[in-house]
Amino acid sequence: MAEDRLAAGITGLGIHLPARVLTNLDLERMVDTSDAWILERTGIKERRIAAPEESTSDLATGAAREALNAAGLSPENVELIIVATATPDMLFPATACLVQDRLGAGRAAAFDLEAGCSGFVYGLAVGAQFITSGCFRNILVIGAETLSKVTNWQDRSTCVLLGDGAGAAVLQPVGPPRGILSVYLRADGSGGELLKVPAGGARLPASTETVRAGLHYLTMNGREIFKFAVRSMEEAAVEALRRAGINQREVDCFITHQANIRIIDALAKRLGFSPDKVIVNVDRYGNTSAASIPIALYEALVSGKIKPGESLVLLVAFGAGLTWGAVLLRY
Numbered sequence: 662m663a664e665d666r667l668a669a670g671i672t673g674l675g676i677h678l679p680a681r682v683l684t685n686l687d688l689e690r691m692v693d694t695s696d697a698w699i700l701e702r703t704g705i706k707e708r709r710i711a712a713p714e715e716s717t718s719d720l721a722t723g724a725a726r727e728a729l730n731a732a733g734l735s736p737e738n739v740e741l742i743i744v745a746t747a748t749p750d751m752l753f754p755a756t757a758c759l760v761q762d763r764l765g766a767g768r769a770a771a772f773d774l775e776a777g778c779s780g781f782v783y784g785l786a787v788g789a790q791f792i793t794s795g796c797f798r799n800i801l802v803i804g805a806e807t808l809s810k811v812t813n814w815q816d817r818s819t820c821v822l823l824g825d826g827a828g829a830a831v832l833q834p835v836g837p838p839r840g841i842l843s844v845y846l847r848a849d850g851s852g853g854e855l856l857k858v859p860a861g862g863a864r865l866p867a868s869t870e871t872v873r874a875g876l877h878y879l880t881m882n883g884r885e886i887f888k889f890a891v892r893s894m895e896e897a898a899v900e901a902l903r904r905a906g907i908n909q910r911e912v913d914c915f916i917t918h919q920a921n922i923r924i925i926d927a928l929a930k931r932l933g934f935s936p937d938k939v940i941v942n943v944d945r946y947g948n949t950s951a952a953s954i955p956i957a958l959y960e961a962l963v964s965g966k967i968k969p970g971e972s973l974v975l976l977v978a979f980g981a982g983l984t985w986g987a988v989l990l991r992y
């Protein structure tokens with residue numbers, strides 16, 4: 662395994678969360694729901710919501726600055742910025758270009774990557790290819806979202822689930838035993854209808870009618886997505902482990918996309934992970950889409966659950982597209 666392992670590793674992490682906390686009690690005053698229902702069905706207690714003037718690039722830039730500091734890398738030396746997001750500031754230019762400008766990363770190439778909530782896992786996998794090919798040595802991979810901007814705050818079936826935030830990672834070449842050991846990425850466009858924002862793109866451009874019909878809001882088939890989540894993340898976890906020749910028991914830290922505690926628990930049980938290895942923060946942030954995994958990764962590192970140079974970490978995600986995937990790495 663040593664000879665064919667990928668030598669791209671995470672050398673710095675950062676996060677940025679909006680200051681405003683929206684609790685379940687706040688939501689009780691907005692829609693016909695209850696703290697007890699939300700907690701029992703999702704495990705979410707509160708989430709962060711961006712201010713009206715705050716957007717995805719603001720959160721992404723804050724997370725990126727912290728990650729660069731942690732890696733001891735100056736913005737001028739960044740060669741590529743990938744922003745994984747389903748809620749870009751605009752259709753174009755890319756949010757990654759806005760972040761590049763704000764950081765002063767004048768030498769960096771920049772593009773957005775849209776893989777729904779799997780975006781950060783996709784981004785790590787893509788960024789790693791530029792490092793193992795020798796193309797770049799200093800890459801920022803950011804997962805950033807302001808889902809609150811595409812949320813229908815009158816739809817109780819979706820608005821209680823979502824939150825805003827950003828997490829960023831610096832990817833650089835690393836020596837053994839560190840680095841990405843395997844990746845597994847999949848998509849199934851036939852399930853695209855299950856989770857989407859219908860209007861605002863080229864198919865249904867924004868118009869008075871689309872806005873009146875609420876077609877610029879996120880829609881979701883929660884039950885189908887729930888089943889898909891458990892099935893797809895189990896497959897991704899098993900495949901990433903198999904490709905690296907690693908046994909599940911060797912994994913120190915298991916980080917899934919944070920959408921619902923019942924999805925996380927069901928998956929951990931199927932795969933045989935004990936609760937002490939499973940990172941959970943969905944209670945505090947809700948589903949932050951592409952930002953959820955880097956935020957959880959950051960918190961696992963800061964809390965000492967991940968030990969640099971030692972811990973084997975399995976990241977697993979699913980999301981709109983449909984997309985799913987996993988990255989196994991020695992932090």
Ligand SMILES: CC(C)(COP(=O)(O)OP(=O)(O)OC[C@H]1O[C@@H](n2cnc3c(N)ncnc32)[C@H](O)[C@@H]1OP(=O)(O)O)[C@@H](O)C(=O)NCCC(=O)NCCS
Pocket residue numbers: 693694695698699702703778817818819821856881882883884886887890920921948979980981
């Ligand atoms: C959305 C989700 C929490 C709903 O939980 P569930 O146990 O499947 O609940 P159901 O959809 O069966 O709804 C049960 C009832 O609660 C109601 N309900 C839905 N949202 C509610 C809310 N916020 N408060 C109170 N009741 C609610 C429904 O109307 C339904 O009522 P009915 O039985 O009278 O029709 C769950 O399906 C889920 O988490 N799905 C995955 C979503 C996801 O991960 N999305 C992100 C993908 S990246």
